Amino acid sequence: MEAPPDPRPHTSAAAPLRAPEVARLREEQEKVVTNCQEKIQHWKKVDNDYNALQERLSTLPDKLSYNIMVPFGPFAFMPGKLVHTNEVTVLLGDNWFAKCSAKQAVGLVEHRKEHVRKTIDDLKKVMKNFESRVEFTEDLQKMSDAAGDIVDIREEIKTDFEFKAKHRIAHKPHSKPKTSDIFEAEFANDLKSKDLLADKELWDRLEELERQEELLGEIDIDSKPDTVIANGDVSSEEEKEDQNINVNMMHQVTDSLTLSNCYNSLTNSELFNGQVNSPLNYSVNGSNSYHSNEDDNDDGGDNENDHDTLGVEDNSIPTIYFSHTVEPKRVRINTGKNTTLKFSEKKEEAKRKRKNSSGSGHSPQELPMIRTPADIYRVFVDIVNGEYVPRKSILKSRSRENSVCSDTSESSAADFDDRRGVLRSISCEEATCSDASESILEEEQQENHQKKPLPLSVTPEAFSGTVIEKEFLSPSLIPHPAMAHPVLPTIPERKEVLSEVSEGTTKRVSKFKAARLQQKN
């Protein structure tokens, strides 16, 4: 087997990312390959031994006794005889032995050889795999040294961003989601002359994003931390080198992300996209410049990127600084006619913009536009002790109190019953209005506005297609891929009582505190 010849790592400072890391990668891969080779050798020897043993066993019973040299310890021998040639004691492992005939022993040996063969095959596969990796790494090294068409894509990651669990911060209640604000602002600024240009850019951007989406398929956007981690693994070493350069860029990113929870990141992606859409809103972040320049020729993008990198290092490789943005998920909406629409955020944005530009749209701006779960947390914020407290996530146990199947209710039974009652009453309504799902968001907002004083319940079924927010508890997710089946009835024993408005003014306290307070009183 030919080991690939070892090219000398390119030591020029012009390719800082390439030489040491890639050489090391190659080394490590080669280590694995040699390790595998050694193991394979060992196992082949074992296989050989078993073969010899099998041979010997097969002929052993032919004679009544054999003249042998009996070993006394490691170096001394004594001539002797081997008798009872058909009785073989086999070690089964863990100091257990089995007495069997020579033929049976042959069978046992065969079984062990099978295992050895399997091990050897696995090792060979691994070796082959790593050999191909070594080849690839070599090619990579060569190509990068040549500084040809390879473009280095780097993603700067703020190290403490994803991995720490940051506490959720409450927004001001009824605050509108950020995107709509930005959207409005941009629109206001971009007057007629620039409007057309912005439109065109927007359409181009939309098409390009859709193409990307199609290419990437339905990548799970909620796994953003994972993907970012993956990127981090690859680029962690490079990141350190460039951290100084890109601090300013990252600053912008992190500022927008300091509100910093996973939910926010979704709206921030819209923030990003909002910024990207305007060609004049030229943020420093290299990724934005990359995106907005993609419509132009790549050379321009690359040059600008190099420019953005402040030319601190003379990169022989054109570098693209990439920052991970989260594409909003495509949501399927059940229109109630057994069809589903793909609710693409971009298209909706474009539609709204067109509507606005035609001067007819006013309603979307009045109600809080809830387009992502994060928006829900913006709109509905609790006030505890005069401070804003974010609602608990729907994944927390408290929110499961509403579900029919949940027995983990910790609040008082009365409240629980009330909620159940509300659940039932509203679920009936929902069954009727689950068809009108095109205007789901508007409906929900109207509902929320009208019913805001009244507590609303979360349906046990997540597929009804509407989001109704319950007073105390966290809201469920926005329209799901819904099946048009009716909402199942809740447990019939619960009373149908609407809970009171007064709950809205009650502060949220933990059950322990509540118990203590009760005891005091």
Next chain:
Amino acid sequence: MPSRGERPEDGAGLVPAESSTLHKEELSSKIKEQKVVVDELSNLKKNRKVYRQQQNSNIFFLAERTEMLSESKNILDELRKEYQEIENSEKTKIKK
């Protein structure tokens, strides 16, 4: 009677090395060993017993001298052939 243990040859259990030089070296050492075996066997008195070691263990089974001698010679020839082949292929490579 003093008797002699004899190690049976390991077949070519090694994977052919990456470079032929490695393989050549191993072969050459094996060939030397085999030569010694053949010489010793041929130099035995007629009444000597020859024992053969069971692979991977310390037990020696009695074996016939003549049989062992012929076997050892065969192995030696094979090893030599292999060595020659490698040498030839190397020479052709160098010529090219």
